[in-house]
Amino acid sequence: MILRGKCHKFGNDVNTDYIISGKYKFKTLDMNELAKHVMEDLDPDFYNKITPGDFIVAGSNFGCGSSREQAPLAIKYAKIGAVIAKSFARIFYRNAINTGLPVIECDTDKINAGDELEVDLSKGIIRNLTTGEDIPIKPLPEVMIKILNDGGLIEHFKKYGTFNF
Amino acid sequence: MGKTIIEKILSQKSGVDAYAGQIVVADVDYVMGQDGTAPLAIKSFKEMGGKKVFDPEKVVFVIDHSAPSPNEGVSRLHKLMREFRDEHGIDFHDIGDGVCHQVVPESGKVGPGSLVVGADSHTCTYGALNAFATGVGSTDLAAAIISGKLWFKVPESIKFVLKGKLPKGVFAKDLILYLIGDVTADGATYMAAEYTGEAISDLSMDGRFTIANMAIEMGAKAGLMEADEKTFAFVKEHGGRDFTPVFADPDAVYAKILEYDVSELEPMVAKPHTVDNTAKVTEVAGTPIHQAVLGTCTNGRLEDLRIAAKILEGRKIHPRTRLIVAPASRKIFLRAMEEGLIKIFVEAGAAVVTPGCGPCVGTHNGIPSDGENVISTANRNFKGRMGNSNAFIYLASPATVAASAIAGEIADPRPYF
Numbered sequence: 001m002i003l004r005g006k007c008h009k010f011g012n013d014v015n016t017d018y019i020i021s022g023k024y025k026f027k028t029l030d031m032n033e034l035a036k037h038v039m040e041d042l043d044p045d046f047y048n049k050i051t052p053g054d055f056i057v058a059g060s061n062f063g064c065g066s067s068r069e070q071a072p073l074a075i076k077y078a079k080i081g082a083v084i085a086k087s088f089a090r091i092f093y094r095n096a097i098n099t100g101l102p103v104i105e106c107d108t109d110k111i112n113a114g115d116e117l118e119v120d121l122s123k124g125i126i127r128n129l130t131t132g133e134d135i136p137i138k139p140l141p142e143v144m145i146k147i148l149n150d151g152g153l154i155e156h157f158k159k160y161g162t163f164n165f
Numbered sequence: 166m167g168k169t170i171i172e173k174i175l176s177q178k179s180g181v182d183a184y185a186g187q188i189v190v191a192d193v194d195y196v197m198g199q200d201g202t203a204p205l206a207i208k209s210f211k212e213m214g215g216k217k218v219f220d221p222e223k224v225v226f227v228i229d230h231s232a233p234s235p236n237e238g239v240s241r242l243h244k245l246m247r248e249f250r251d252e253h254g255i256d257f258h259d260i261g262d263g264v265c266h267q268v269v270p271e272s273g274k275v276g277p278g279s280l281v282v283g284a285d286s287h288t289c290t291y292g293a294l295n296a297f298a299t300g301v302g303s304t305d306l307a308a309a310i311i312s313g314k315l316w317f318k319v320p321e322s323i324k325f326v327l328k329g330k331l332p333k334g335v336f337a338k339d340l341i342l343y344l345i346g347d348v349t350a351d352g353a354t355y356m357a358a359e360y361t362g363e364a365i366s367d368l369s370m371d372g373r374f375t376i377a378n379m380a381i382e383m384g385a386k387a388g389l390m391e392a393d394e395k396t397f398a399f400v401k402e403h404g405g406r407d408f409t410p411v412f413a414d415p416d417a418v419y420a421k422i423l424e425y426d427v428s429e430l431e432p433m434v435a436k437p438h439t440v441d442n443t444a445k446v447t448e449v450a451g452t453p454i455h456q457a458v459l460g461t462c463t464n465g466r467l468e469d470l471r472i473a474a475k476i477l478e479g480r481k482i483h484p485r486t487r488l489i490v491a492p493a494s495r496k497i498f499l500r501a502m503e504e505g506l507i508k509i510f511v512e513a514g515a516a517v518v519t520p521g522c523g524p525c526v527g528t529h530n531g532i533p534s535d536g537e538n539v540i541s542t543a544n545r546n547f548k549g550r551m552g553n554s555n556a557f558i559y560l561a562s563p564a565t566v567a568a569s570a571i572a573g574e575i576a577d578p579r580p581y582f
């Protein structure tokens with residue numbers, strides 16, 4: 001799978017309250033509605049700046065805080081192609097894979113705001129088209145590759161009725 | 166090779182001789198969802214083709230985050246949860262029963278050696294009972310509700326050895342804030358924290374829950390303790406069945422062993438907007454406070470209410486400050502009434518609200534205004550956490566919160582002890 005898009009850069013410890021505030025998430029299961037408020041506390045106009053396929057690029061511990069699955073879903077429904085970070089909080093990481101949002105661990109110091117990126121998931125490489133640099137991706141555990149390939153955990157269960165690894 | 170507590174529990178529940186780094190599929194003993202996460206889990210359950218719950222006695226939904234419902238949207242989601250209960254006969258706690266992380270331990274269904282998943286990040290709280298309990302998302306929750314299983318990567322563990330005795334006026338909350346400040350918000354990511362030592366054995370179960378509750382604030386998957394007489398007494402008091410405690414082997418392998426002497430510890434405060442942004446109370450004393458909050462799954466237990474009441478008894482809160490009290494459960498609320506604590510709070514000028522999450526997560530019950538400072542016994546002070554990103558949240562112990570409510574500014578509680 002090859003993804004292409006522009007980078008929106010954030011810092012370390014972007015928590016789930018910043019991704020989607022509790023004041024919205026408890027109200028509705030309409031993810032298109034939640035998507036409009038994605039990252040609002042860090043950048044009030046963020047939703048309007050997204051071109052479908054763009055990347056969120058961040059430092060370490062992305063998605064720390066609550067277990068709300070609305071966080072990766074809001075990002076996915078805002079049409080972000082993938083989240084790229086130095087590291088992820090574990091619940092967010094699981095939730096992203098389960099809901100089919102690609103999450104990529106790599107050295108994000110080599111990516112600047114606005115850079116154009118090409119992500120080759122099967123080769124495990126990010127090509128920074130702006131700087132010309134190649135950045136290796138940390139591989140996913142096999143269980144997660146299986147779930148992603150099935151299109152998320154819901155599809156996996158639809159197919160097998162239970163866990164099938 | 167020896168095993169840590171979590172390696173042992175995951176081995177027992179998966180039937181695999183498991184060590185850190187391995188991936189296992191394990192049986193779960195109890196599965197919990199709350200009103201912020203269960204509705205999405207119900208949606209996933211349906212989309213997955215789920216027809217039946219694997220065991221209705223092992224699944225519980227709790228309405229605590231927005232209880233009672235503040236608006237129509239939330240009411241619709243609560244209704245969805247109640248309909249699921251009616252259809253599947255699962256355990257259920259409706260509004261007023263309390264915060265999930267207090268009602269689950271009080272249900273007697275979780276104890277030493279249990280494996281629990283909850284769609285709430287502070288599910289790690291039950292680690293105080295020697296259980297492996299961890300937070301998951303709604304889709305993982307739905308998978309567990311259907312299959313009674315979930316996959317786990319066996320984590321490495323960090324062992325915290327806590328020596329010495331806590332000084333007067335210094336509590337479990339101060340200790341855990343200190344530890345988080347020291348190891349930072351992602352210091353234990355992908356790992357389990359094991360807490361041991363004299364300072365832990367000395368704590369009541371209420372104090373231990375506070376410590377285990379905040380393991381996630383250092384990124385940990387779980388915060389575990391060994392079981393002792395206090396653990397068994399707690400489980401027995403709440404009608405729990407026989408559980409088999411799990412001890413770490415002496416030759417277990419840890420990612421790190423960190424030793425601390427707690428005997429010089431001072432009351433601690435986490436400053437806005439991260440939990441690891443900690444300071445001694447003396448460094449922030451004098452900061453004006455507009456709202457004080459006593460409650461939540463971190464510090465809304467009976468011992469917490471008793472400590473705060475000891476300070477508030479016969480006194481009035483500062484005119485600048487409002488105080489909101491939310492007992493962690495209906496049981497605690499009742500005990501606090503019997504002991505006269507609620508009367509003390511109300512006479513001091515507090516607003517007592519429904520047992521549950523209270524104002525912790527910004528859905529209702531006390532949303533601060535722009536530029537206001539809040540001091541709370543909760544576990545998170547992220548920007549916008551309480552429903553307004555222009556407010557400032559400080560975290561502290563029940564004693565510090567009570568002392569600050571009286572002073573109208575952050576105050577050291579030690580003179581009261």
Ligand code: SF4
Pocket residue numbers: 229230264265266285287461462463521522523525526543544
């Ligand atoms: S009290 Fe706060 S931290 Fe605890 S479960 Fe409720 S919202 Fe979450």
